[in-house]
Amino acid sequence: MIKATTVDIPVSAGNEDHYRLRMGPQHPATHGVLRVDLDLDGETIMECEPHVGYLHRGFEKLAEHRTYVQNLVLTDRLDYIAAMANNVGYCEAVEKLLKIEVPLRAKYLRTMVCEMARISSHLLWLATHALDIGAMTVFLYCFREREELLELFAELCGARLTTTYTRLGGVRQDVTHSIMMKLVRFVDAFPANIEEYETLIDTNRIWLKRTVNVGTVSARDAVSLCLTGASLRGSGVDYDVRKHFPYAAYDLVDFEIPRGETGDTYARYRCRMEEMRQSNHILRQCIEQMPPGPIIGDDAPDLVMPNKPGRKVEVDTPARQGLIKLVEDRDIFMEGDVYVPTEVPKGELGFYFISDGNGSPYRMHIRSPSFIHIGALKTLAKGAMVADLIAIIGTLDVVLGECDR
Amino acid sequence: MQILILLVQIAILVGVVLLHVAYATYFERKIIGHMQVRMGPMLVGWHGLLQPIADGIKSFFKEDIIPEQADKPLFLAAPIICLVSMMVSLAVLPFAKGWALADINIGLLFIFAMSSLASYGIILAGWASNSKYTLLGGMRSMAQVISYEISLGLSLVGVMMLSGSLNLTQIVEAQGSSFTGMYIFTQPVAFFVFFVAMLAETNRVPFDLPEAETELVSGYCTEYSGMRYAMFFMAEYIGMFVMASIGVVCFLGGWNGPFNVPFFPPIWFILKVYLIMFVFIWIRATLPRYRYDQLMTIGWKLLIPLALGNIFFTGLVKIVIN
Numbered sequence: 001m002i003k004a005t006t007v008d009i010p011v012s013a014g015n016e017d018h019y020r021l022r023m024g025p026q027h028p029a030t031h032g033v034l035r036v037d038l039d040l041d042g043e044t045i046m047e048c049e050p051h052v053g054y055l056h057r058g059f060e061k062l063a064e065h066r067t068y069v070q071n072l073v074l075t076d077r078l079d080y081i082a083a084m085a086n087n088v089g090y091c092e093a094v095e096k097l098l099k100i101e102v103p104l105r106a107k108y109l110r111t112m113v114c115e116m117a118r119i120s121s122h123l124l125w126l127a128t129h130a131l132d133i134g135a136m137t138v139f140l141y142c143f144r145e146r147e148e149l150l151e152l153f154a155e156l157c158g159a160r161l162t163t164t165y166t167r168l169g170g171v172r173q174d175v176t177h178s179i180m181m182k183l184v185r186f187v188d189a190f191p192a193n194i195e196e197y198e199t200l201i202d203t204n205r206i207w208l209k210r211t212v213n214v215g216t217v218s219a220r221d222a223v224s225l226c227l228t229g230a231s232l233r234g235s236g237v238d239y240d241v242r243k244h245f246p247y248a249a250y251d252l253v254d255f256e257i258p259r260g261e262t263g264d265t266y267a268r269y270r271c272r273m274e275e276m277r278q279s280n281h282i283l284r285q286c287i288e289q290m291p292p293g294p295i296i297g298d299d300a301p302d303l304v305m306p307n308k309p310g311r312k313v314e315v316d317t318p319a320r321q322g323l324i325k326l327v328e329d330r331d332i333f334m335e336g337d338v339y340v341p342t343e344v345p346k347g348e349l350g351f352y353f354i355s356d357g358n359g360s361p362y363r364m365h366i367r368s369p370s371f372i373h374i375g376a377l378k379t380l381a382k383g384a385m386v387a388d389l390i391a392i393i394g395t396l397d398v399v400l401g402e403c404d405r
Numbered sequence: 406m407q408i409l410i411l412l413v414q415i416a417i418l419v420g421v422v423l424l425h426v427a428y429a430t431y432f433e434r435k436i437i438g439h440m441q442v443r444m445g446p447m448l449v450g451w452h453g454l455l456q457p458i459a460d461g462i463k464s465f466f467k468e469d470i471i472p473e474q475a476d477k478p479l480f481l482a483a484p485i486i487c488l489v490s491m492m493v494s495l496a497v498l499p500f501a502k503g504w505a506l507a508d509i510n511i512g513l514l515f516i517f518a519m520s521s522l523a524s525y526g527i528i529l530a531g532w533a534s535n536s537k538y539t540l541l542g543g544m545r546s547m548a549q550v551i552s553y554e555i556s557l558g559l560s561l562v563g564v565m566m567l568s569g570s571l572n573l574t575q576i577v578e579a580q581g582s583s584f585t586g587m588y589i590f591t592q593p594v595a596f597f598v599f600f601v602a603m604l605a606e607t608n609r610v611p612f613d614l615p616e617a618e619t620e621l622v623s624g625y626c627t628e629y630s631g632m633r634y635a636m637f638f639m640a641e642y643i644g645m646f647v648m649a650s651i652g653v654v655c656f657l658g659g660w661n662g663p664f665n666v667p668f669f670p671p672i673w674f675i676l677k678v679y680l681i682m683f684v685f686i687w688i689r690a691t692l693p694r695y696r697y698d699q700l701m702t703i704g705w706k707l708l709i710p711l712a713l714g715n716i717f718f719t720g721l722v723k724i725v726i727n
Contacts, residue, residue, distance in 0.1 A: 043698075137691065144442055
């Protein structure tokens with residue numbers, strides 16, 4: 001029998017007149033099931049204690065009992081807003097462990113879907129962040145464009161959110177002419193759409209009042225709080241995994257890393273808006289440079305549909321077959337550990353594997369940016385007001401599915 | 406007999422205003438819908454025309470939930486206070502010459518008194534629900550109403566000085582029936598202050614802090630459901646209507662049409678009211694929400710000095726002209 005305990009925020013003596021407010025886990029602005037315990041003096045936050053774990057599904061433990069191929073579907077459920085980027089991150093890590101070479105076309109396809117996911121995730125971030133601050137119209141404008149991207153995902157791999165598009169050694173499906181045409185149309189129209197969002201909020205006096213000098217974090221603090229992604233770059237730190245440790249085809253395309261200076265909510269907002277423009281630029285290059293060739297490597301483990309010629313079906317079910325192929329065909333499994341970071345829309349997503357030469361990981365650890373960003377909430381929210389807390393949660397861009405795994 | 410006629414008039418007015426409330430929600434949803442690249446209500450009736458009635462029936466038949474820990478008498482009284490005080494202020498509105506239920510000499514003051522009374526309903530709702538979010542919402546509402554009531558009152562002092570009366574009918578008549586006599590031209594600063602204070606007074610965006618849904622999960626009405634929630638809702642919309650009517654009476658020439666066009670006067674009145682309501686909705690679709698301390702700053706450091714300065718200059722000009 002587990003004893004249920006409720007941990008209240010400790011209130012020091014003499015502070016009995018502070019107002020204690022438990023925000024969440026059911027609260028519209030905590031983006032899922034984040035619980036924040038607040039100790040308020042009027043509306044000023046004296047103490048802020050984030051609690052996570054309401055969406056814990058035990059993926060890391062689950063992964064130890066499944067093969068590398070099977071674990072792929074778990075990564076969809078991490079950051080369900082940008083599942084493509086997680087798929088790519090996972091595959092990059094396993095491919096490094098298993099030493100699988102990915103063909104060039106697959107690399108480009110991965111880059112392409114990653115950037116589509118980044119745009120779609122940033123659009124959702126902008127939509128909810130603006131809605132939290134009260135600008136309702138931006139929300140619906142963003143969803144209009146996001147819908148187009150999700151439809152493209154559905155056409156590409158059959159699912160809008162849980163994509164499972166990549167495979168170890170490549171990707172599952174090649175793009176069709178119709179998808180490419182739609183994407184070209186999207187890429188052409190998108191810069192004008194970003195300007196449309198900006199006309200609504202970019203220089204809006206109220207928006208500036210709500211975001212400038214709110215949730216400010218200096219570059220030094222941002223690094224020591226382990227912030228990554230736009231939350232780090234908003235403080236002026238030049239770090240992007242895509243640029244500094246390139247994966248997929250990022251070393252073949254040209255793009256810039258937008259950086260902020262002030263490290264406040266507005267700087268992070270500007271950063272992400274510029275990132276959307278850069279992603280659009282990358283998408284355009286991917287479409288132009290897309291090389292012909294296979295989409296999956298020859299030495300990829302099986303479980304790629306349709307079956308490649310020359311591979312015999314030995315066991316009854318495809319899942320079992322994939323397991324056998326992985327364990328038996330590949331006689332050498334690297335023993336040891338590997339850590340591969342990738343830049344997902346939220347920040348640096350890292351997969352850490354310890355392999356004992358078996359068919360499934362001995363230990364899989366996910367360094368999820370959302371979890372680490374929530375850790376920074378306490379520092380950022382101290383001394384702010386209740387309304388600022390909502391803006392700060394929004395600007396950190398957390399997804400609880402990824403935070404709790 | 407006199408009383409009977411008055412009762413019939415009251416019944417007609419209440420009926421018309423409640424119907425107006427229902428269709429004001431439809432108006433708002435449609436306009437916001439089209440501003441946000443969607444259609445708004447479309448399913449119930451032709452272009453969703455019956456949607457307000459469906460909503461009314463829905464809220465009427467919903468379960469009436471009273472929280473166990475709530476202060477029951479106050480919890481029950483709060484929405485009634487809100488709705489009644491808003492409805493009572495309708496009595497002094499002149500929809501046309503002679504079309505006011507009570508043509509009293511302190512019409513303007515009466516409306517202020519009633520709209521301040523409505524905020525008691527909100528504060529009591531926040532307190533009686535015995536929930537933390539509603540208490541925060543109630544507290545915000547209290548602070549907001551106290552701050553903005555002052556600038557709202559001060560902004561209309563200029564109008565009173567020009568017209569020399571607090572009677573709403575006389576204020577309209579003082580503006581004359583021509584287009585150029587409207588006080589919006591002679592009192593532009595007062596109109597600006599009045600408009601901003603009006604948004605705050607009716608809890609509309611960008612000053613909708615008492616019911617900020619993302620922070621306070623609807624604030625003071627979090628714990629209300631069904632018809633009691635609908636009563637707050639009606640009070641808010643009647644409040645919008647009353648405030649827009651004051652704006653029309655004091656600044657836009659009341660029931661007088663432009664260029665002396667002879668036409669059924671209440672139509673002009675309603676058209677002008679809806680013009681202001683449209684701006685309300687337009688603002689809601691465009692602007693984010695202010696923060697609590699920023700709201701206070703605007704109220705005390707910007708609007709009140711502006712309104713006081715306006716009174717000073719109006720008095721000065723009046724002395725010079727005389």
